[in-house]
Amino acid sequence: MSAVTALRLRRYRVPGWWWTAPAVLLVALLAGAAIGETAIAPDTILKVIANRLLGADYAVDRIEGGIIWSYRLSRAVVAACCGAGLALSGMVLQALLRNPLADPYLMGISAGASTGAVLVAVAGLGGGVISLSAGAMMGAIAAFALVVALARAAVSGAGGGAGLPAAGAIILAGIAGSSLFNALTAFIIARSASAEQARGIMFWLMGNLSGVRWGDAGLALPAALAAVAICLWNRRALDAFAFGADSAASMGINVRRVQGVLIAAVALVTAVMVSRVGAIGFVGLVVPHAMRFIVGSGHTRLVPATALAGAVFMIAADVVSRILVAGQVLPIGVITALIGAPAFALVLIRGGRV
Template sequence: MQSALVLQAVTSPRLRWLWLTPLVLLSALIAGTAIGETRIPVETVLKVLANRLWGAGYPVDRIDEGIVWSYRLSRAIVAASCGAGLALAGVVLQALLRNPLAEPFLMGISAGASTGAVAVTVAGIGAGAITLSMGAFAGATLAFGLVVMLAHAATGGAGGGRGLQAAGAIILSGIAGSQLFNALTAFIIAKSANAEQARGIMFWLLGNLSGVRWEDVVLAVPAAVGGLLVCLWHMRALDAFTFGADSAASLGIAVRPVRGILIATTALVTAVMVSMVGAIGFVGLVIPHAMRFIVGSRHARLVPASALAGAVFLIGSDILSRILVPGQVLPIGVITSLIGAPAFALILIRGTGAR
């Protein structure tokens, strides 16, 4: 039944644009590979890909081939995966919490994942038995659990009758959780890291794609694709959750298991992305809102549109981070904030005017 709904949604006339998704994504990946500190012609990029994937044997400069294959292509793929994953996390959180401001960065999930990653790499927690992603996942889960418990305590378990109060409590709890885990991260760095480690970690915490390689692609792509499939499988439940847990239960949704699966997926995807590129804000907030203006609020359209837009947005932000300041690569979190903050202000103003 569920698979039939997914197939029907994807093949509906209003979703025919989805068949353009591979072309749009491929174009963005090629642009992310060709544009940078040193511009490489698209023709050269295509020749390198043909040589590497199919052994075409085109004559290509070895330096250009190394830049394209060993540096930029893997970076563009990880950027696309992170953008899609964070956008999907924003879609899920906004539906589950019925709060338009919910997203991994604001809800403390990114801060918790950063704390977990830093605790493993700098403080040595786990003595090598815990991977970076496992530490980030533990931190993300702990942060989100703390935020939810704090919001629940602040509202006394308020539901639909005091929805506005509950929504405000969630946001305030998320801000408090973010500050707490950011402080813990700073404490761990100050206590356990040397000056060189501290400088590298602080740059990474602002969002940094410079160190990603093909090993990261193997982790990022499955996380993003898995998150997308989970969201598509539960798109009916996400539609129901936007009207509240009681409405979802009345429609036959198993509220607790489905909510647990979606929250675990959100925490895992966020943790994987943060463990590779650091905390990147505004992607999970701005992209879902922008896509609602374009494709509407039904999750059959919103989920794939947000994933695609998030991927393209982060690839574009990464390009800007490499070309805005000659000879210097900016943290990608700086670019997403510079773009995301005005964009969200515009969306907020337009939304208020529409009402």
């Protein structure tokens, strides 16, 4: 075997830690189901899972069984899917836009998805024909299109100015888009929602996993798995985009097609997650940067690492939101913002290096 062949095999060899990823995720899910105001032993959780999925007949307290299966475990699964999907969305946006500060929340995609979901849920858009997720996806796409258009106009100096640097323009456009769609969401709630509806929606918009059940997991899990599959399929294209769209085209990559597929995937997964749990910020910013520091910038390793870390991070944030204040469940968006805001400041100060 030549040295070149050996180097290639070594380069594309599956990292050993990949095989431990399912175990890490399983431990995180068990922790999410076990930790709370009432602690539950891990063996009880395993018995409940065996009873439900394998038809076993272990003796389990009925109340504990209901808490585990109907509340905590479904919540942990949705949290894992949400974390993985949002983290991958941030990773893709950072690669395509070559901007270390890009993520669905800062780019206004989450705000647009929230507006679309609220239009369907409160204003009755579509007359019951359009689902919550479909409305959220339309809002996400509209927000991203607006942000891209604003950024291009700012870079080109279409308004008569000298033009802004592309990296700064996309973030400023994202802030403008987020502000606009957040304002639209608030207007729709004030105009169409009752006081009780408004309170529930505002709590949901801060990120809320309290109401999720297995039906939500049935939608979130396929979206997260599809995001992982699409990112892995396009991992070499994502590597090429690190050098710019022109360099990617020179390597034989169909830039328009790949960009379209990846942006559609980002909009879809963000819309699904927002429609289930509300707008949760900073996951797509913090997790990809942390994983680049650990596994490097090659997307063969970065995609699965980002998905796993995002899932574990969101489960941990959910656990903290349930136990931080006794007798009260905080919006999970509060926890992710407390962690993400300092991380955002660090990335901003260090110019994208972590």
